[in-house]
Amino acid sequence: MSLTHEFQEDFSSRGAMDNVLSIGGAKGARHAASAIVREAQPDVLAAGNLGVTLSLSRNKTLFEEGEKADYSYRVISGAVRLCKLLPDGRRQISDFCLPGDTFGFIAEESYTLTAEAVEDTVLVRYSRQTVGEACKSFPATSERVLAEVLRELSSAKSHLIMLGRQTARERIASFLLMVLDRQPADKYCDTRVYLPMGRQDIADYLGLTIETVSRAISELRRSGIVRALSTREILIRDVDALSEISSGCA
Amino acid sequence: MSLTHEFQEDFSSRGAMDNVLSIGGAKGARHAASAIVREAQPDVLAAGNLGVTLSLSRNKTLFEEGEKADYSYRVISGAVRLCKLLPDGRRQISDFCLPGDTFGFIAEESYTLTAEAVEDTVLVRYSRQTVGEACKSFPATSERVLAEVLRELSSAKSHLIMLGRQTARERIASFLLMVLDRQPADKYCDTRVYLPMGRQDIADYLGLTIETVSRAISELRRSGIVRALSTREILIRDVDALSEISSGCA
DNA sequence: CGAAAGGTTGATGTTGATCAAATAAAGTGG
DNA sequence: CCACTTTATTTGATCAACATCAACCTTTCG
Incomplete structure (x- = not known):
């Protein structure tokens, strides 16, 4: 090895x-x-x-x-x-x-x-x-x-x-952008996020419940900003929209 | 000087x-x-x-x-x-x-x-x-x-x-204990907390609103755990009770 | 195939935010 | 030092976001 x-x-x-x-x-x-x-x-x-x-x-x-x-x-x-x-x-x-x-x-x-x-x-x-x-x-x-x-x-x-200061929606947006940013440059295309952790881990990172995390992601999906390829793989269709949400502008 | x-x-x-x-x-x-x-x-x-x-x-x-x-x-x-x-x-x-x-x-x-x-x-x-x-x-x-x-x-x-995980009451208790702990050993007696900052600063540190901070302190006052000597000076009458609240046991 | 674990969605409840007003404290100029 | 202004804090009434409880669906794995 x-x-x-x-x-x-x-x-x-x-x-x-x-x-x-x-x-x-x-x-x-x-x-x-x-x-x-x-x-x-x-x-x-x-x-x-x-x-x-x-x-x-x-x-x-x-x-x-x-x-x-x-x-x-x-x-x-x-x-x-x-x-x-x-x-x-x-x-x-x-x-x-x-x-x-x-x-x-x-x-x-x-x-x-x-x-x-x-x-x-x-x-x-x-x-x-x-x-x-x-x-x-x-x-x-x-x-x-x-x-x-x-x-x-x-x-x-x-x-x-x-x-301390962001809404559930904003936290999810920030989280997805963070994982995207930390993703190895070579792996995947630059709008595809692989989440190694489950929903409970995301909830415990964001100070939310698993249900709220799930709902917030579903909402981003419904509004066309992201698409779920699988539970753990998310395609970001509109990075700018996500950035705006994360910074509280939207 | x-x-x-x-x-x-x-x-x-x-x-x-x-x-x-x-x-x-x-x-x-x-x-x-x-x-x-x-x-x-x-x-x-x-x-x-x-x-x-x-x-x-x-x-x-x-x-x-x-x-x-x-x-x-x-x-x-x-x-x-x-x-x-x-x-x-x-x-x-x-x-x-x-x-x-x-x-x-x-x-x-x-x-x-x-x-x-x-x-x-x-x-x-x-x-x-x-x-x-x-x-x-x-x-x-x-x-x-x-x-x-x-x-x-x-x-x-x-x-x-x-x-991420504490209630307003718990945050206030933790905050008072933290300030007490950081207070210079010589200054004041060991249950008297001087708060150099105003309520808005406390709220912005704890991720709450000024009203919630005020209400939480009032409640601690009503239950006899602390006494307010002035707005910025608080006497802790029951440190153990405060510790229990801060760690979520109460 | 069936069980178990993980995730989504819906109905309802609670905590803390927001809006509004009263009270208290700190400045300020006379 | 006092009247007056400004700022900070407290308290109350109402509202909304998120939690909780519950059911259902989906994926994973033996």
Whole structure:
């Protein structure tokens, strides 16, 4: 298996920066950046065999909130959901990690959220100690980690306005555009969205119920803005209309 | 003016860590950590005169979303709100920055949110370039920055479940406990909360309307869990009850 | 083929938003 | 310091969006 190879390719294709706090060209689609910027400084995480590859089948838990945090991870294929649970079972998904994304960098002793596989998933695992040492010795690695965390932070803040101030219709529109934007550039045509997660996951990401998600998608379908190729595959027929809805203009 | 002095004291009193990705004792109250851990490695940002002190009066804008991001900031006194706006004026506050907090570390070219003074505020400003250079030369500075960003990320993720899955009553309870927790240890007694922000700011932080915030606080007052000393000063009479409400157990 | 899981649609209920008015607090100029 | 204006907060009445409850349909898989 050339998983290690695949991983390296993926990692080194993502942009590094000459200054952590002024990264250029990081806007727009995550994958759009890949082609533009190239590795400039040595990054042991990217180059070395510091990580261990592992796979996780659908709905299996990788780690739970409160568990001692010894590792961070990078998604190779599949998808992982990060979520928090309330005592009574209410769930909020804070992020879907897709191929190329890293997660599990935290300041606390223990994980502050739970990580589960949305579908069958392959990951690379790094021990916290290894990452810490690599960060000390290699500024490029340290910058890479910071950049990843900053990206996650920026995404969380967009998520906040969605949950706090957008209607169900607007959240669905934003969600579809987000998944479209994060879709690997090569895969599918540029208006076809593959959703690795089920309706309950979407609901828990958007702070809605499964029924409301279903109804909102049906409504977009009825108004001709999207077409459902299957439950998990949606063709966006009018991206502009969707953008207008997502920004509250429509 | 001994503002620079005040700043140094504040900065060096916050915990550093021997390994970025395994910081111990960072749980609980932010200010609780201050007394425990002490600076171990040189951190130029803490030691040097790299920042410029400036003040900002109530409701003035420090920077706006989309503006070129040349600086990051640290709050000395007062409070800053970070928010996003939708085209039609809806607003979501993602964070209140209190004395000791830093903000403005981002991966993008431009700020992704707007920063405004909640009340008259004193800040220290660092140029992005300076911070970037300091990060390269001093691992301790780099670690400090990462730790700050990780703290912000963790806070954003807690905020998400609040907006996505908690009721108005639960959000208010969580909010009061959060402000209580972040209150400087010395100031006031440990059940007295001073709110630097008005009701509209609270509403925009919690994803509610001003009326709902007001009603929820009144209800807590009627049930004897809190007492209002003034609009902006609230005495918590039953912290446990408030905790139970915030975690959805009540 | 039949069971189980996932998704859609409909009827009804509840929480929080909206609209409206009263009250309280904070400024402002005399 | 007071009358007056402006702004912030509270309270009440009504409404709408989304949740809940329930049934039906569709897909998946043994």
